Amino acid sequence: MDVSHTLARPAAPVLSRPVAAAVAVLAVGAALGVGQLAAGLLSPTSSPYLAVGDAVVRLAPPPVVEFAKSAFGTADKPVLLAGMAVVLLLVAVAAGLASRRSSVPAQVVIGVLGLAGIVAVVLGPAFAPADLVAPLAAAAAGLWVVRTLHRLALAAAVAPAAPGVRGLPRRTVLIGASAAVGVGALAAGGVGVALGRGTVDSRTRLTQRLAAATVVREAPLPPGTDFAAELGTTRFVTPNPEFYRIDTALRVPQLRAEDWSLRVHGRVARELTLTVDDLFARPLVERTITMTCVSNEVGGDLVSTARFVGVELADVLREAGPLPGADQILSTSTDGWTAGTPTGVVLEPGRGALLALGMNGEALPAEHGFPVRMVVPGLYGYVSATKWVTDLELTSFADRGSYWVRRGWGERGPIKTECRIDLPRGFSQVPAGRVTVAGIAWSQPRGISRVEISVDGGPWTEAQLAAEVGGNTWRMWRGTVEVGPGSHTVRARATDGLGDLQTEQRADVLPDGATGWPAMIFSAA
Numbered sequence: 028m029d030v031s032h033t034l035a036r037p038a039a040p041v042l043s044r045p046v047a048a049a050v051a052v053l054a055v056g057a058a059l060g061v062g063q064l065a066a067g068l069l070s071p072t073s074s075p076y077l078a079v080g081d082a083v084v085r086l087a088p089p090p091v092v093e094f095a096k097s098a099f100g101t102a103d104k105p106v107l108l109a110g111m112a113v114v115l116l117l118v119a120v121a122a123g124l125a126s127r128r129s130s131v132p133a134q135v136v137i138g139v140l141g142l143a144g145i146v147a148v149v150l151g152p153a154f155a156p157a158d159l160v161a162p163l164a165a166a167a168a169g170l171w172v173v174r175t176l177h178r179l180a181l182a183a184a185v186a187p188a189a190p191g192v193r194g195l196p197r198r199t200v201l202i203g204a205s206a207a208v209g210v211g212a213l214a215a216g217g218v219g220v221a222l223g224r225g226t227v228d229s230r231t232r233l234t235q236r237l238a239a240a241t242v243v244r245e246a247p248l249p250p251g252t253d254f255a256a257e258l259g260t261t262r263f264v265t266p267n268p269e270f271y272r273i274d275t276a277l278r279v280p281q282l283r284a285e286d287w288s289l290r291v292h293g294r295v296a297r298e299l300t301l302t303v304d305d306l307f308a309r310p311l312v313e314r315t316i317t318m319t320c321v322s323n324e325v326g327g328d329l330v331s332t333a334r335f336v337g338v339e340l341a342d343v344l345r346e347a348g349p350l351p352g353a354d355q356i357l358s359t360s361t362d363g364w365t366a367g368t369p370t371g372v373v374l375e376p377g378r379g380a381l382l383a384l385g386m387n388g389e390a391l392p393a394e395h396g397f398p399v400r401m402v403v404p405g406l407y408g409y410v411s412a413t414k415w416v417t418d419l420e421l422t423s424f425a426d427r428g429s430y431w432v433r434r435g436w437g438e439r440g441p442i443k444t445e446c447r448i449d450l451p452r453g454f455s456q457v458p459a460g461r462v463t464v465a466g467i468a469w470s471q472p473r474g475i476s477r478v479e480i481s482v483d484g485g486p487w488t489e490a491q492l493a494a495e496v497g498g499n500t501w502r503m504w505r506g507t508v509e510v511g512p513g514s515h516t517v518r519a520r521a522t523d524g525l526g527d528l529q530t531e532q533r534a535d536v537l538p539d540g541a542t543g544w545p546a547m548i549f550s551a552a
């Protein structure tokens with residue numbers, strides 16, 4: 028009697044290790060590809076992969092972030108994304124190896140990864156419900172692929188040659204399905220990344236368009252506007268990658284110039300809507316402007332200078348025709364940030380406020396407001412320099428607050444006269460004798476007429492000023508002091524273009540900008 032049929036159960040099918048690992052890796056790959064494609068189609072910032080990367084950056088302890096910046100420089104982001112890919116690959120392999128009999132462990136791992144993507148997207152800076160599509164689609168694709176491929180792989184493991192889908196041998200079905208998933212994931216991911224790149228291409232086109240446009244250029248910078256070559260101090264024009272950056276956007280809005288428009292409305296005689304083409308149809312002007320952040324401490328580095336190209340904001344306003352009582356221009360960015368600028372300041376003759384498109388010979392970098400931002404000489408950024416600006420509402424200060432004003436910062440935000448000592452560097456050791464002291468001073472739009480320095484409480488002596496560019500920019504200065512061996516303190520103070528000395532009174536940055544004479548401690552030997 029043959030009992031084997033009734034007593035010996037067939038061994039539970041088991042996947043080989045390579046096949047089990049490959050199934051999970053393909054499923055995770057499919058999830059990433061689908062997520063990237065959906066994000067590319069709907070909203071580049073909803074990519075679960077990039078959102079998790081951003082979350083890592085945000086949650087990383089500051090020492091880790093600083094280490095990454097110093098070790099990898101501007102490549103820190105690609106390094107992070109590549110590192111995440113390696114981690115995901117290892118997690119997928121481990122999940123696959125744990126799923127040789129059942130796909131449940133791999134499903135749990137993919138579910139957890141999917142949840143991480145969803146949470147990261149939801150916690151993103153500019154979350155909108157539609158942003159859920161990409162991470163949800165990614166998780167669904169990953170789960171579907173792992174279950175389907177696992178089922179096909181188990182069937183093939185039991186009887187590779189038995190007929191499967193459409194009568195093809197099961198092993199052939201498995202290989203075909205796996206290849207289709209792999210190729211599909213790569214293609215989806217590639218298309219998604221390419222779609223998300225729209226901003227990059229749009230920037231390149233706008234840079235070319237600016238280069239070809241007729242721009243009313245400023246005079247070239249006079250020679251001797253800085254001492255960077257001799258002293259290694261701050262350069263007059265700040266290269267874009269070094270321009271200070273302040274905004275509330277955890278993820279830089281990715282816009283296309285072709286899609287951008289600006290609505291001018293509210294208390295106006297005529298509502299306007301301007302596209303980038305409309306801006307190019309107006310006179311373009313070049314203007315060198317030093318921007319300053321109200322949060323800049325005395326001695327701080329939240330101050331930079333660029334040559335901007337744009338259209339006159341005052342002309343746009345006049346065309347819209349502000350109505351009586353419209354004392355505030357409330358500007359809004361695509362990410363919902365707002366600034367309130369005094370209408371009267373922008374309309375002052377010669378103020379030179381811009382809707383800027385260009386910065387130092389190229390289109391605005393994405394992080395500085397591509398495609399269009401406001402720049403108003405003489406006002407701190409928080410009341411004037413809206414990046415990614417899409418809406419100007421003429422209103423009144425009495426009626427509407429703006430982002431930082433509602434949080435306790437001053438309503439008007441004129442820039443205060445300040446200076447900074449760049450040399451000698453803090454706590455540095457220099458040879459005793461004649462010591463070079465150098466720095467910058469600013470008082471937009473009044474300009475700088477004098478800078479004085481004093482060592483160890485001694486008399487004030489006048490520093491030499493670098494060539495003047497205009498009231499809207501900072502001005503470099505240098506001088507010397509005589510010191511013997513030991514510790515010393517050098518102080519500096521600036522006088523603006525109207526002859527007013529900057530105040531010695533120390534004030535905190537809150538509510539309307541720091542004041543006080545900067546001091547630098549160094550030692551001579």
Ligand SMILES: Nc1nc2c(c(=O)[nH]1)N[C@H]1C(S)=C(S)[C@@H](COP(=O)(O)O)O[C@H]1N2
Pocket residue numbers: 270271272273274275276318319320321360361362364394395396407408409412413414415
């Ligand atoms: N959309 C948007 N624009 C913004 C801000 C912001 O948070 N969001 N910050 C403002 C502040 S406080 C300053 S000082 C300047 C800084 O501009 P920058 O980053 O190009 O140097 O941008 C202003 N424009």
Ligand SMILES: [Mo]
Pocket residue numbers: 273319320321322407408409
């Ligand atoms: Mo700022």
